[in-house]
Amino acid sequence: MADTVTVTQLNTRVKSVLSECSAVNDIWVIGELSNLKKYPSGHYYFTLKDSTSEIRGVMFRQSRGRIDFEPQDNMKVTVFGKADLYVERGSYQFIAETMQRSGVGDLYLAYEALKKKLESEGLFERSRKRKLPQYPRVIGVVTSSSGAVIHDIITTSGRLFPADILLYPAKVQGEGAAESIVRGIHALNREGVDVLIVGRGGGSIEDLWAFNEEMVARAIAASEAPVISAVGHETDFTIADLVADVRAPTPTGAAELALRDRRELARHIDTHVLRVNRSLSGILKTMHYRFGMLESKLDPKYADQKISRYSMRLDELGFRMNSALRSTAETVRRRFIKMDSNLDAYVPRMIDNGRKDLLRYSERLENINPVRVLDRGYTLITDMNGKALTSAGQISAGSEINIILKDGNAEAQITRAEMRK
Amino acid sequence: MIENTENMTFEESLKALEQLVNELESGNSDLDKALEIYEQAMLLRDRCKKILDDCDRRVQKMIETSEGIKKEDFTAE
Incomplete structure (x- = not known):
């Protein structure tokens, strides 16, 4: 005779069937995280999916200590645990005990391989790095038109040397991002910009991946305009950063590298004007002095x-x-x-x-x-013994004197002599 | 001898200004020459300041269309 059971009994039976079946216990499941919710209780709730199927999942607070990364939506993971039934709702779920990122190892390998290849070609050589122009007229920026990067660059450049900014709105993550960035570098070079900033905000290694692609590295290396990279946070080092002429720690830093400070330049000019003034007044002083001398001589x-x-x-x-x-x-x-x-x-x-x-x-x-x-027209006066007379006190009316001129002598008698008051 | 600084870039103006300062400081200029240098220096100073004070810089965004690349003014949100 067929069993008659309550809903609770049914759910409890299915739960125990699941827990006794080794095929769904202590297994690794590969999938992509989505709808990740982090509850104040410390539990993580998420959906694990692949291209055709999905399952709800939970990771309890006590298990969380076993993972060494911060789970995020779209992250590819391998989750260890068991399939389970939540009796109250009759819903089927996966209880995760630990979690690993998958695919990351492959990305690191690809990164290292490309780094080695480009390094051997000399693409990271210091001698390849070009000097940035001191006073660019136009700065080209390859980044997303909605991110913080372009916002920070525009805001910061307000207090810097005035230059036009030309943005190429690029896709900076996901499929087609590398191609989009490369198109941007080419397009801005065709526009004749003086310097390029290529970048995006922080994110996971997958998010930043376009900046580790060979085609982006080669486009940066081939760029006519010098390139400043501003990718991710200061701790992220992408291939693009290694190829770029200069690496900026932040978008604000990139703007500051591209453009000199406006006030500092104004001060620089003032110093020059000060030097001109100083030289000129020096020359005038000398003129005065020489004129004075001339006057007294005459x-x-x-x-x-x-x-x-x-x-x-x-x-x-x-x-x-x-x-x-x-x-x-x-x-x-x-x-x-x-x-x-x-x-x-x-x-x-x-x-x-x-x-x-x-x-x-x-x-x-x-x-x-x-x-x-x-x-020069002066004469020398001596007494009859040839002693030079320099004072009116040495002569008096009747004294005989000898006047020595340029080309001869003359004798004369003093009619009057007095000391000048 | 510079008469019109209107078309000079900041870099050109600053370079010319630096040269004049050096020339004047070398002490080989007579008074006429010194005054001429002074006037030139003031012109170049004005040109540099004008470029620095220019608030008229453009921020534009490139758009790829079927007829090629277009540019339009851009304001960051």
Whole structure:
């Protein structure tokens, strides 16, 4: 006779059938996560699916400690656990005890292989890195038109050197992303942008994968405009980052690398203007000084003062010449005692220097030779014994004086002499 | 001798300004030359500042259409 059971009894029976069947216990199931919900209780609820089928799943809080990554929607995983029935709802589900990411290992292998290949071709060489233009007119950006990257670049560039921004809205993750990025790099190069920023925000290794594709790496390497990469977070290092001319830690950093600070440039210009002003006022000061000198030279009032100054300088120069020669000789003597090596070369040079000094002083003496002064219209007055007269106190009415001119002498008698007040 | 800075880029203007400063600082200029350099330097300073103060930069987005690539103004959300 057929059994008659309650709903609860049925569900309980199915539950126990499932728990006794080894085919659905302690097994690994491969699938993709979706509808992932993280409850405050600490449990994870999700749907595990493949292309044709799906099952609800749960991972209890106590099992969560067994996984070393943060599960996310669209992530390919392998889940260990058992099939189970939730009696109250009669719903079938999978109870996960642990979870592993699948496919990631393959991605790392692909990353390492491509890295090795491009490295051997020299694509990461420092010598390939180009300098960024100092004052670009147009910056090209290859990224999503909705992400934070373009937003940050536009915001940041407001306080930087003014340049136009041309965005190529690219698909930056999923199928066709690499192709889209490559098209963007080509299109912006055709537009003749001065520098390129290629990037996207942070995400899982799968999300960033387009930037690890060979075609993207090659497009960056072949780009005419220098390329700044800004992919993911600072800790993510993609192949695109390795090929790019410069890697920026963030989109804001990328804008700052591409454009110099506006205020800093303004200060730089001010410094130049300051230097011009300083030089110009220096030149004006020199002009003033030289003009002043010229004026005093032309004034006859100063002519006699000048003659006595000349004669004083004559004395002084003579004295300095003597002492210069003396001290040169003294120096030579001291050096001689001190160092007997190098002496052969040294002494003649010192002597030569001394001779040159002598020559130079002689020339200067020649320039202020009173006879030269006479050439310029001044005269020299002496008493009849040939002693130079420099003061009105040395003569009085009736004194006889001798006037020495450029090309001859004259004798004269003083009619009046007085000291200037 | 620069008479019109209108078409000079920032880089060209700044370079010219730097050259003038160096020339003036070399001390070989007479007063006339120095004044001429000063006037030129002021022109170039104005040009640089004008470019720096320019708020008229464009932010555009490329769109691929059947007739080729078009550009339109872009504002980030």
